[in-house]
């Protein structure tokens with residue numbers, strides 16, 4: 001089996017890095033010995049609070065502080081990204097669904113004892129029992145022994161300790177506790193985080209581990225998976241990711257993937273280039289795209305990922321810092337970089353598309369809170385529709401459909417149909433293409449059309465322009481259909497395919513790119 005190593009795609013030191021190594025690694029079968037959670041450590045109850053609510057007020061101190069930019073010249077608050085996506089105004093309009101929303105973070109693990117994550121972790125309903133989380137028995141028969149809060153696929157144990165810091169940062173952006181008078185607030189602070197560790201302390205992540213983690217998340221109830229890592233497209237391995245992420249989507253899970261920090265076309269980065277990956281680029285606090293962010297029409301949208309307004313290079317995304325080192329997370333870190341200007345080592349600034357993706361994953365959780373029965377394609381469309389277009393009606397090569405915003409998310413989550421071009425894979429080259437697409441209607445009929453625009457493309461492509469490939473009558477309300485359209489591009493070249501759908505006077509789009517040799 002070919003083993004591909006991915007690297008985390010966050011901080012500046014990895015820009016242009018994305019090294020692929022093909023050295024072999026032994027993947028052991030889950031199960032067997034369990035060197036993980038110390039039975040004398042915190043009991044499961046410490047990770048789980050039964051009383052949940054959407055916080056209507058927020059007393060988290062870092063929400064409004066401007067340190068280390070205190071003084072008259074302080075240009076913006078620490079949590080500028082939380083402010084920019086305008087999610088807090090929705091909190092008092094939401095009530096929690098009867099089934100909790102679980103967000104899996106496929107990353108470097110988590111600092112399970114972090115003060116601002118206390119009570120926020122997913123707890124396996126069977127393995128989490130006091131007499132089951134450390135008994136060495138796979139009580140729920142899911143193939144993982146004592147997996148009470150997630151899994152460590154690197155060390156094959158039940159302790160997904162974060163010996164890097166990246167995963168804890170991402171978990172905090174999605175779901176740090178709100179209104180607890182500590183630290184920050186996550187975008188959806190009522191979700192459960194399911195930490196799945198696939199990356200080493202050095203940030204190397206093996207693709208079979210990532211796919212195993214995707215499968216774990218789907219099998220154990222996650223609704224959203226955040227993947228802030230990637231590597232170059234490598235053919236068969238990328239096809240395997242395509243299958244895993246399609247399976248996740250068909251199982252009702254939205255997979256959000258960072259676009260990558262290599263300033264190259266995101267279509268070359270796997271697993272972001274998988275058909276159903278929701279691909280997130282990064283923009284700064286002044287709205288301009290981050291210079292390292294990958295680009296291209298595979299992008300879905302852009303979200304906060306860096307900041308350098310007024311030359312403040314330290315003004316990245318503020319979130320949680322893992323204070324644990326060592327494979328078991330049992331060694332306090334004394335030297336981990338903290339750049340917040342605070343004496344606390346519990347919080348840190350990081351920048352990258354890795355930090356942008358969890359903003360979208362968090363808003364997906366908000367959308368699902370507003371519409372618990374929505375499908376992943378409907379949630380995807382809701383996020384696209386409520387984003388702030390760079391040019392109205394156009395898709396941008398640097399931002400996708402625009403900047404992530406929560407403004408109309410509740411309405412969109414409840415009304416947007418799911419529409420998605422499902423085949424062929426992005427960038428496929430062929431003389432004739434069979435274009436597959438899915439339409440999942442809500443309470444209104446959907447009328448669809450397929451069109452193309454031919455390269456060279458402008459930086460902002462008109463989604464209403466182009467040449468009609470086909471269109472048809474209405475897809476009736478409350479149905480899901482998979483349709484195909486055979487199409488031969490007129491000449492050699494690159495084509496942007498646009499699926500346009502109208503429902504109740506509103507317009508929705510999806511795009512794909514194919515070539516004719």
Ligand SMILES: [Ca+2]
Nearest residue numbers: 138140142144
């Ligand atoms: Ca188990």
Ligand SMILES: [Ca+2]
Nearest residue numbers: 132137139146
């Ligand atoms: Ca057990």
Ligand SMILES: [Ca+2]
Nearest residue numbers: 060177182184
């Ligand atoms: Ca907090």
